[in-house]
Amino acid sequence: DIVMTQSPLSLPVTPGEAASISCRSSQSLLHSNGNYFFDWYLQKPGQSPQLLIYLGSNRASGVPDRFSGSVSGTDFTLKISRVEAEDVGVYYCMQGLETPYSFGQGTKLEIK
Amino acid sequence: EVQLVESGGGLVQPGGSLRLSCEASGFTFSSYWMHWVRQTPGEGLVWVSRMDTDGRTTNYADSVKGRFTISRDNAKNTLYLQMNSLRAEDTAVYYCARDVAGRYSAWGQGTLVTVSS
Numbered sequence: 001d002i003v004m005t006q007s008p009l010s011l012p013v014t015p016g017e018a019a020s021i022s023c024r025s026s027q028s029l030l031h032s033n034g035n036y037f038f039d040w041y042l043q044k045p046g047q048s049p050q051l052l053i054y055l056g057s058n059r060a061s062g063v064p065d066r067f068s069g070s071v072s073g074t075d076f077t078l079k080i081s082r083v084e085a086e087d088v089g090v091y092y093c094m095q096g097l098e099t100p101y102s103f104g105q106g107t108k109l110e111i112k
Numbered sequence: 113e114v115q116l117v118e119s120g121g122g123l124v125q126p127g128g129s130l131r132l133s134c135e136a137s138g139f140t141f142s143s144y145w146m147h148w149v150r151q152t153p154g155e156g157l158v159w160v161s162r163m164d165t166d167g168r169t170t171n172y173a174d175s176v177k178g179r180f181t182i183s184r185d186n187a188k189n190t191l192y193l194q195m196n197s198l199r200a201e202d203t204a205v206y207y208c209a210r211d212v213a214g215r216y217s218a219w220g221q222g223t224l225v226t227v228s229s
Contacts, residue, residue, distance in 0.1 A: 037214040048207060048219040049157065055215070090159055096214025099171040101147070101159040 002026050002095050014112045021107045023093035028074060029056075036071050036096035038109030040078045043106075052091075053078060058111045079108040085111055114138040116208050121132045121223030128198050128227070134191040134220055136209030140185035142166075145211040148193050148206035151222070158204075161193065162211065176202075198227045 003026040013019045021040075025038035029038045041049040051060040053069035054078060066081040080087060088111055093104040120132040134146070148160040161172045161182040170182050181194040191208050203226050207217040 031214075035213075039215045046172075048221055049216070050219070051138075051217055052216060055213075060217075088169070094157075095210070095217075097150075099159070099162065100173050101149075103126075103157040106156050 002029070002098065002102050004093050004095055005101050005102040006018060006093055006107055009028060009107055010107060010111045011107055011109045011110060013080075013083045014083050019083050019087075021078045021091050021093075021109075022075045023078075023104050025074045025076070025095055029095050029097045031097060036076075037095060038076050039094045039096065040067075040069055040073070040076075041092045041102055042087075042089050043092065044086075047089075054057065083109070083111070084105060113211070116210065116218055116220035117123045118208055118220040118223040121206065121225045123226045123228065124198055126227055127229050129196045130198065130225060132195065132206055132208075132223060132225070134193075134195040136189045136210070139183075139210070139218075141189040146184060147211055147216070148191075149207045149209055149216075149219075149225065150181060150202075150225075151207065152204045154209070155204075163191070167227045174226070175201060193226070195225070198225075200227050203227045 005024045023107040029036045038056045040053040056071040057069040068079050070077045089107050090106040092106050115137045117135045147162040163170050163182045163198045179197045182201050205222040207222045208220045210218040
């Protein structure tokens with residue numbers, strides 16, 4: 001099974017500052033079609049998770065451009081250029097390359 | 113508007129059974145693979161099961177294999193999860209999710225299952 005390891009688990013951020021979350025997969029998530037089957041999700045308080053970034057670096061519909069995703073081998077990074085109050089919640093990475101699909105432990109972003 | 117609405121959760125005793133439903137609307141349900149994912153405070157998000165568009169292919173997490181059965185009725189735009197031999201560790205919020213090329217493009221609001229005597 002593919003293991004997803006996320007860091008940090010807690011991320012206090014001052015509004016307007018940048019933030020970065022990392023996720024490492026235990027094996028390559030590169031599909032034969034050339035895409036990385038890797039996503040980022042945000043679960044806001046009291047809500048279901050919502051898709052932020054798919055295929056490693058593509059923003060989902062309606063996601064602000066302050067969110068960006070990047071890939072380097074088995075290392076994945078989510079960057080928020082300027083954190084806003086509405087960005088609080090738990091961020092999860094996920095691999096959808098093979099079953100069992102697997103998630104990272106989650107990173108709780110809070111506003112300082 | 114794409115919507116997934118789960119129902120059927122509740123309190124059940126260990127060893128009991130429960131059937132969850134997920135009603136879809138706003139998209140062509142029969143064109144999508146569908147999944148169940150559960151969430152607990154301790155384990156976080158955990159994949160449970162998936163089914164292909166016409167119900168011929170299913171996959172399960174090892175922890176539920178032989179106890180849970182996923183199914184769908186495309187005429188009713190509904191996904192199901194039959195859960196038997198329930199254990200305390202099955203206590204969780206259960207979400208259904210729509211799969212698009214390995215990503216969850218839509219999630220339901222979740223339904224809480226509590227297994228306790």
